[in-house]
Amino acid sequence: MDPVQLAISLMSITLLAFLAAKLFPVKEVLNLASVQAEYQRYNPEAVIDTIILGLDHKAALLKLTQPQDQLGIVTRLGDRLVCRTVGKDDIASFAVSGDTLTINSDDFTQPYVSIRLDPDEMQSAQRLITSFTEPEGATHANQSA
Amino acid sequence: MQINLLDLGNPTELAVALFVGLIILEILYGWKTGRVTYEGKDAFASMFMGFGSKIAGVISALLYGWLALWVWTNFRLFDFGTDLWVFALAFVLADFAYYWIHRLGHRVRWMWAAHVIHHSSQHYNLSTALRQTWTNFLTPNFLFFIPIYFLGIHPAIVIFCYGLNLIYQFWIHTEAIKKCPKWFEYIFNTPSHHRVHHANNPRYLDANYAGVFMAWDRMFGSFVPERDDDPCNYGLVNDLGTFNPLRIAFHEWIGIAKDIWGAKSWRDRLLYLIAPPGWTPDGSRMTSDMIKAAWRARNEAKKTTAQ
DSSP, X not given: OOHHHHHHHHHHHHHHHHHHHHHSOOOOOOSHHHHHHHHXXXXXXXXXXXEEEOTTSSEEEEXXXXXXXXXXXXXXXXXXXXXXXXXGXXXXXXXXXXXXXXXXXXXXXXXXXXXXXXXXXXHHHHHHHHHHHSOHHHHHXXXXX | OBXXXXXXXXXXXXXXXXXXHHHHHHHHHHHHHSSSXXXXXXXXXXXXXXXXXXXXXXXXXXXXXXXXXXXXXHHOSOOOTTBHHHHHHHXXXXXXXXXXXXXXXXXXXXXXXXXXXXXXXXXXSHHHXXXXXXXXXXXXXXXXXXXXXXXXXXXXXXXXXXXXXXXXHHTTSOSSOOOOOHHHHHHBOOHHHHHHHHBXXXXXXXXXXXXXXXXXXXXXXOOOOOOTTSOOOBSOSSOOOOOOHHHHHHHHHHHHXXXXXXXXXXXXXXXXXXXXXXXXXXXXXXXXXXXXXXXXXXXXXXXXXXX
């Protein structure tokens, strides 16, 4: 491997990607309609109850009527959307810091998802996650607190 | 006409300048017409995977080059020499070997773990062609070429022709070309046929594995034409959530390791390796066959309801 050739290759890759980024700026792609359409495309049998859209339009949580014990997550990756359906065993933990909810999972290509929410939606999102990640008793305790 | 094998070189290295030029042209064409889309980080990830693939290719060459030469030297049935017709024959045989490597690359998870990288972009443009695996040396792909060396074609000729095959496949990764002339679409792999191969629409899953000649797909029942009423959506049935090249390169290997670690029997461990991607003992994930079956059932149900 010729180091000069490697350096030229890396520079070419960077310049081409820069050109692509300049000529194709990433537009807003995550909204209620696109989340619903894209999630249903990948999960045609799922029935969506509610979509909780992040304030910065980078992620959304989906409460599902079917399957009941799972949660839909749609995130923005560049100008495309990535859809996940996660269950109790897929979520390692979640944490709230300010207006940001972070869901950690064992997904190697997406180990965590952060979503910014207003206070009301934060409560809904937390209730939604705890409703199937925590045992029955703990859920009620959490909700009453 | 005899050809000196030492003069052959590696055609993919010579083609790099052509690749760069065509990507620039496609970016400008897409910017002007809106018929092609790019995304900076996605394009960077794709091209960086190609860069890494060239480096990792050295490992494959070191591991398997000697084996190829050893088979040809000691076990060849004939010595076909280096005439032009031998190159033509090698090109066809290498394309046939590619078809089966590619087909099994989609149907055997061990081989998919390497090939999935090429399908992991949700974009379809010339940079996607360069999104190649770093872990080919961990797959049994080299075995598919052994019969060609055994027959008596020199490994240098086969590697050269395989390189030409891969160069051919570069230009078909585009949405800029809708359809080629009918005769060309019938014989050769084209952007239309290969869009189908990269699509994750249920109708298009596991189709069009050809490298150059579509005859293999037509012969072995894997040909599916592109349809205007079902536009291609690109990517995986479970898309990656990252542009990080390291995560892209190794995600499926990590997935296999986790599944094997957590498996309850040796049968399950084996099937996590050789069954189609998505296989689980309890059917909790979906293979492409299951996705297609569910799609067909939905269509049938729709038809029944309409009647």
